Amino acid sequence: MGWWVRAVGRFLRGAAGRRPPRGPRCSSGRASSSPPPPLPVSELDKADAWLLRKAHETGFLSWFRNGLLATGVGVISYVQSDMGREAAYGFFILGGICVSYGSASYLVSLFLLRRTMMLAFSTALLNGTAVTTVALFWLCAVSLYIGRLEVEIIQEDSSDECQDTNKDDGKSDE
Numbered sequence: 001m002g003w004w005v006r007a008v009g010r011f012l013r014g015a016a017g018r019r020p021p022r023g024p025r026c027s028s029g030r031a032s033s034s035p036p037p038p039l040p041v042s043e044l045d046k047a048d049a050w051l052l053r054k055a056h057e058t059g060f061l062s063w064f065r066n067g068l069l070a071t072g073v074g075v076i077s078y079v080q081s082d083m084g085r086e087a088a089y090g091f092f093i094l095g096g097i098c099v100s101y102g103s104a105s106y107l108v109s110l111f112l113l114r115r116t117m118m119l120a121f122s123t124a125l126l127n128g129t130a131v132t133t134v135a136l137f138w139l140c141a142v143s144l145y146i147g148r149l150e151v152e153i154i155q156e157d158s159s160d161e162c163q164d165t166n167k168d169d170g171k172s173d174e
Contacts, residue, residue: 046118056109056117060105060106060131067097067099068138074088075145095142106131107131110128111128
């Protein structure tokens with residue numbers, strides 16, 4: 001298993017799964033039964049958390065933008081020529097890789113860095129839901145477009161046959 005699987009497992013276990021600290025907590029040698037009071041949060045800590053959040057979002061947006069660009073190039077290449085139709089599917093796959101990797105890495109690091117970014121669980125869940133929704137909208141749009149392409153290909157083939165039978169229906173051109 002990877003390190004991230006263990007980190008997600010520790011995150012899901014929460015405080016109940018934490019190991020007791022090793023060694024004495026205070027200089028007197030006795031371990032106190034109550035946890036130490038939380039340290040006050042400085043303005044510098046808040047600014048660092050805000051910058052980490054923005055850098056994290058920028059990484060996702062970069063991957064998503066590249067996925068949209070690859071998908072757009074796929075749409076344009078499909079329309080251009082028959083050779084472009086074959087390349088279009090490669091661009092669709094490339095766009096899917098970019099969108100799915102960007103979304104997955106955002107979600108994993110969002111929940112791993114949630115405390116560092118000073119995000120409440122509900123806020124992290126809302127951000128994760130938004131990213132998942134955007135990725136699913138992209139998937140639906142590409143699926144509908146590819147489905148439409150397949151329908152057009154089939155209809156083009158059947159319309160050619162219909163035009164040939166209409167010309168040979170026994171009527172003379174006068």
